[in-house]
Amino acid sequence: MLSPGTTVRVRDDWPEARGPCHIRTPHYLRGRLGTVVRPLGAFRNPEDLAFARPAPMLALYHVAFEPRSIWPDAGGDEIVVELYETWLEAA
Amino acid sequence: MxxxxxxxxxxxxxxxxxxxxxxxxxxxxxxxxxxxxxxxASPAQGGRMVARAWTDPEYHALLLRDGAQAAEAMGIAMRGLPPLGVLENTDETHNLVVCTLCSCYPRAVLGYPPFWFKSPGYRARAVRDPRGVLAEFGTVLPEARRIRVVDSTADYRWMVLPQRPAGTEGWDADQLAALLREGDMIGVTVPSA
Structure with missing residues (x-):
């Protein structure tokens, strides 16, 4: 379990380049550094559910990103996104 | 065939x-x-929840702790639906909800999403230029107000708890609920009396 305040990196992975898939991790976050805000519980992996495959329970986190680290001209102060543990790696 | x-x-x-x-x-x-x-389901349901939170401190706490339970407490059926998270606007932070991937929306409490919520323009710009999007909705926030964009991507649905507008002292929950529009609970607008 990742605790609030932990720095994480979103995996720089592009499953859509390898074939049909269902992804809940937006493109603009791949490879980006973020900070865990809080755990949101556990849910069946939607990437498996979408294909009617056995879907393990995964921890879901609210992770905060600095918008200007993604787009230099970004206008907001914080972007918060729900991300599954399988998309997060130690930074 | x-x-x-x-x-x-x-x-x-x-x-x-x-x-x-x-x-x-x-x-x-x-x-x-x-x-x-x-x-x-319609924005009136979310409006009733917000108005009650403005007038009932215990309900306010419940709404922030567990939005689905707070919806159930107003008679809204949430069984089998995703959890509902509620984001509170304050003097420091304004929240704006978008689903950049598709159209995740708290339908149980706000009804069908407005057409623009699903548009590529809103989805791409809300996350990158929230102040610009807010200005187009006629919403101008103090320069120092932080803007938090919540990209609703997975198994939660998110609703904004707006700030109670000035000039509504002594109003009851029904009067307050009548002020609220769906945009106030997405965060593109703020209610005013």
Whole structure:
């Protein structure tokens, strides 16, 4: 379990380049550094559910990103996104 | 044989419903009930929740702790639906909800999303230029107000708890609820008296 305040990196992975898939991790976050805000519980992996495959329970986190680290001209102060543990790696 | 994708949609729907019933997955009545429930949902329900939170400190705490329970407490059926998270606007932070991937929206408490919520323009710009988007909705926030964009991507649905507008002292929950529009609970607008 990742605790609030932990720095994480979103995996720089592009499953859509390898074939049909269902992804809940937006493109603009791949490879980006973020900070865990809080755990949101556990849910069946939607990437498996979408294909009617056995879907393990995964921890879901609210992770905060600095918008200007993604787009230099970004206008907001914080972007918060729900991300599954399988998309997060130690930074 | 006509490819499935080209079949008339009403016949496809009838076929799908018949198969679901035959296989004992869901009955026609259950589908009709869920459609009726979805049609009944409207921003007025979210508005009642917000207005109660403004007038009832215990409900305010419940709403922030567990939005689904707070919705159930107002008689809104949440069984089988994603959890509802509620983001509180304060003097420091304004929240704006978007689903950049698709159209995740707290339908149980706000009804069908407005057409622009699903548009590529809103989805791309809300996350990158929230102040610009807010200005187009006529919403101008103090320069120092932090803007938090919440990209609703997965198994939660998110609703904004706006700040109670000035000039509403002594109003009851019904009067307050009448002030609220769906945009206030998405965060593109703020309520005013």
């Amino acid at each position: 006509t490819p499935l994708i080209e079949a008339p949609s009403d016949r496809l729907l009838a076929g799908l419903k018949a198969l679901l019933a035959d296989k004992g997955i869901v009955t026609a009545q259950e589908i009709a009930e869920r459609v009726a429930q979805t049609d009944r």
